[in-house]
Each structure stands twice: as C-alpha cells, then as structure tokens.
Amino acid sequence: MTALRPLLITAGEPAGIGPDLVIDLVCQPERMVSLPPFAVVGDPALFRDRARLLGVKLEIIEVVPGQSITPAPGVLPVRSVPLSAPVVAGQLDRRNAGYVLACLDEGIRACLAGEASAIVTAPLHKGVIIDAGYPRFTGHTEYLRDACGVDDVVMMLATENLRVALVTTHMPLSDVPAAVTADKITSTLRILHRDLVRYFGVSAPRIGVCGLNPHAGEGGHLGREDDDIIAPALTLLREEGMVLSGPLPADTAFTPHHLRDSDAMVAMYHDQGLPVLKYAGFGRAANITLGLPIIRTSVDHGTALDLAGSGRAERGSLDVAIDQALVMARAATQGK
Ligand SMILES: NC(=O)c1ccc[n+]([C@@H]2O[C@H](COP(=O)([O-])OP(=O)(O)OC[C@H]3O[C@@H](n4cnc5c(N)ncnc54)[C@H](O)[C@@H]3O)[C@@H](O)[C@H]2O)c1
Numbered sequence: 224m225t226a227l228r229p230l231l232i233t234a235g236e237p238a239g240i241g242p243d244l245v246i247d248l249v250c251q252p253e254r255m256v257s258l259p260p261f262a263v264v265g266d267p268a269l270f271r272d273r274a275r276l277l278g279v280k281l282e283i284i285e286v287v288p289g290q291s292i293t294p295a296p297g298v299l300p301v302r303s304v305p306l307s308a309p310v311v312a313g314q315l316d317r318r319n320a321g322y323v324l325a326c327l328d329e330g331i332r333a334c335l336a337g338e339a340s341a342i343v344t345a346p347l348h349k350g351v352i353i354d355a356g357y358p359r360f361t362g363h364t365e366y367l368r369d370a371c372g373v374d375d376v377v378m379m380l381a382t383e384n385l386r387v388a389l390v391t392t393h394m395p396l397s398d399v400p401a402a403v404t405a406d407k408i409t410s411t412l413r414i415l416h417r418d419l420v421r422y423f424g425v426s427a428p429r430i431g432v433c434g435l436n437p438h439a440g441e442g443g444h445l446g447r448e449d450d451d452i453i454a455p456a457l458t459l460l461r462e463e464g465m466v467l468s469g470p471l472p473a474d475t476a477f478t479p480h481h482l483r484d485s486d487a488m489v490a491m492y493h494d495q496g497l498p499v500l501k502y503a504g505f506g507r508a509a510n511i512t513l514g515l516p517i518i519r520t521s522v523d524h525g526t527a528l529d530l531a532g533s534g535r536a537e538r539g540s541l542d543v544a545i546d547q548a549l550v551m552a553r554a555a556t557q558g559k
C-alpha cells in the first residue's frame with residue numbers, strides 16, 4: 224500500500240476545546256501506534272499552556288512543511304502559526320480570528336500542494352470571526368469552497384449507520400426557500416452521488432431526498448417548492464440514471480423504512496437534517512466536505528467554550544473525523 228502523506232489537523236478556535244482534543248489525542252498510546260504521520264497546525268505556545276492547564280505532560284516538536292515524524296505518545300508535532308493575542312480558555316478574543324483563518328489557509332495550501340493527504344478541522348467559532356471583520360464568513364465549508372476555487376460543495380455528516388447531506392448550509396432560515404433552487408439541488412446530488420462512489424465504496428448510490436415543506440407540500444397546499452422545484456430536479460436526475468426517492472415528507476424520511484433503502488439522506492436545510500444525525504450519533508460522527516479537490520473532515524460539534532481547559536471535552540468525534548479522512552485519503556490514492 225502507498226504510504227500516505229501526513230495528515231494535518233487544524234486546532235480551530237484557540238479558546239475552545241480544539242487544543243484540548245489534540246492534546247488528548249496524542250496522550251493515547253493506542254491511537255499513536257495506529258496513526259500515520261500527522262501534524263497539528265497552530266501556535267506551540269497555545270498547546271504548551273493548555274497542556275499545563277490540563278495537567279498533561281507534553282513534548283512539542285515543531286515541524287516544517289514536508290517534514291513528518293512518527294507518532295509517539297505524549298509528543299505533539301506542530302506546524303507553527305503564531306497567535307495574535309494570548310489565549311484564555313473559554314474566552315473568545317477577536318484578535319485571534321485571523322490566526323484561526325491562517326491555520327486553515329496553511330492546511331488548505333498544504334493539501335493543494337500535495338504535501339498533506341487531508342485536513343481534519345477542530346471547531347472554530349463563526350461569530351467571533353464575523354465580528355472580527357470577516358462579515359462574509361459563514362463556516363469552514365463555504366471558506367474551503369472559495370479557497371479551493373470550486374463552484375459548489377456539499378456538507379455531509381456521517382455516523383455509523385446514517386449519512387445526511389445538506390442542500391443549504393449556514394444561512395438564516397428565512398433565506399432557505401429562495402436558496403432551494405433546481406440548480407442547487409442538482410449540483411448537491413451530483414456531488415454527493417460522485418463522492419459516495421469515490422470515497423465511500425457505494426457502487427450504485429440510493430439517495431433519499433427530503434421535501435422542504437411539511438408533508439412535502441401536501442400537494443401544493445402547504446407550499447409549492449416540493450412540486451415545482453424539487454420534484455422536477457429529481458426527475459431530471461433520474462433520467463441521468465440516479466436512484467432517488469423523494470421529495471419525501473421530512474418528518475418520516477428518517478424512519479427505518481426509508482433509511483433501509485438509502486445510502487444517504489439529503490435534507491434541504493441545516494436544522495432539518497443535522498438534529499436527526501446528532502441525535503443518532505453526536506460524538507461519533509464526522510462532518511465531511513464533498514466536492515473539494517482536497518479531503519477535509521471535521522468534528523460534529525462546536526467550540527464548547529464551557530468545557531475548554533476543563534478536561535471534560537470528549538474526543539470521540541475527532542477520532543471519527545481522523546479515521547474518516549484516512550479512509551478517504553486511501554480511497555483517493557487507490558483511485559489514481
Ligand atoms: N466544525 C466546526 O467548526 C463547528 C461545528 C459546530 C459548531 N461550530 C461552532 O461552534 C460554536 C459553538 O456552537 P454551539 O454552542 O452551537 O455547539 P457546541 O457543539 O459547541 O456545544 C453544544 C453543547 O455540546 C457540548 N459539547 C460540544 N462538544 C463537546 C465535546 N467534544 N465533548 C463534550 N461536550 C461537548 C457543549 O458543552 C454544549 O453543551 C458556534 O460558533 C458554532 O458555529 C463549529
């Protein structure tokens with residue numbers, strides 16, 4: 224098997240639990256013997272201070288692009304990006320918003336340059352980045368799309384037996400109906416279909432698609448988008464050979480009856496699909512950005528400022544995100 228290039232993990236919001244999670248990761252001997260080379264992108268001083276707060280003994284080794292070291296328990300390989308301001312665990316500071324984006328930029332650059340096999344992102348705080356002077360920032364997903372120069376990407380979260388992909392992502396609920404266009408639906412489904420085959424080993428994907436309105440519009444009595452926009456888009460894609468069910472009434476789309484026949488379920492908006500996924504597998508799911516020229520996975524949770532530095536943050540989703548990135552990176556290597 225071809226050796227993978229190093230994996231990069233961005234530590235995300237420095238006042239959140241991202242630093243705690245990567246420190247916890249490298250303290251697990253069984254994880255360290257099973258992982259390929261990796262490095263965390265962030266400020267070494269942040270990890271040193273957080274390890275002290277957590278009462279953890281940590282050796283930090285700074286690595287440069289192209290350098291990889293064999294994972295070892297208690298050793299944190301760091302690709303250094305300097306903080307702009309000192310960090311207090313649990314307290315956001317706008318001055319570090321540029322640092323969070325610089326870490327992300329370094330991960331993207333390294334993946335695009337072929338120096339890294341994938342990027343795994345710990346959570347960032349969208350609000351503090353927007354407040355710091357990046358008004359168009361809405362999340363990693365959209366930032367990665369723009370940084371990688373692609374027209375569209377798909378946010379999919381996956382846990383043991385459920386995959387949920389979204390047509391629309393980070394926008395006010397009031398903007399959703401106008402954003403559910405035929406083009407957006409067809410683009411989402413084409414990206415999802417292609418990446419289920421490419422990265423998830425699903426040779427002939429069966430995809431369920433939720434409607435937008437209650438009871439998928441109740442024949443037009445509870446909204447017209449289901450009949451006028453979603454159904455025709457699905458008809459077009461079926462003519463291309465896709466196996467799709469829907470538009471399904473979203474309230475029953477996630478019942479065993481439908482899930483049994485679906486390799487992924489598509490929701491029209493964030494809180495139509497993600498509460499179901501997080502109910503089914505919070506802490507055991509990964510967030511995957513499909514449609515990028517690079518591989519990116521993330522955790523299923525946010526910055527949890529209330530837990531930063533407490534030692535109570537659970538690492539489960541970071542493990543799943545790392546494992547998912549490695550599966551995808553190996554699939555990409557084999558596909559070449
Ligand atoms: N991948 C990402 O970058 C990502 C994902 C989700 C949310 N966020 C951002 O995080 C910020 C905070 O979001 P939120 O408060 O809605 O959600 P959150 O996930 O940070 O917190 C929700 C609840 O879950 C708990 N929790 C979260 N992660 C946990 C963990 N690993 N172990 C134990 N408990 C955990 C928190 O303590 C809190 O009670 C927002 O800015 C949001 O946009 C980022």
Ligand SMILES: N[C@H](C(=O)O)[C@H](O)COP(=O)(O)O
Nearest residue numbers: 362363364365510521523524
């Ligand atoms: N929608 C994601 C979730 O609820 O878990 C989260 O906000 C992260 O999104 P990005 O990966 O785009 O930052």
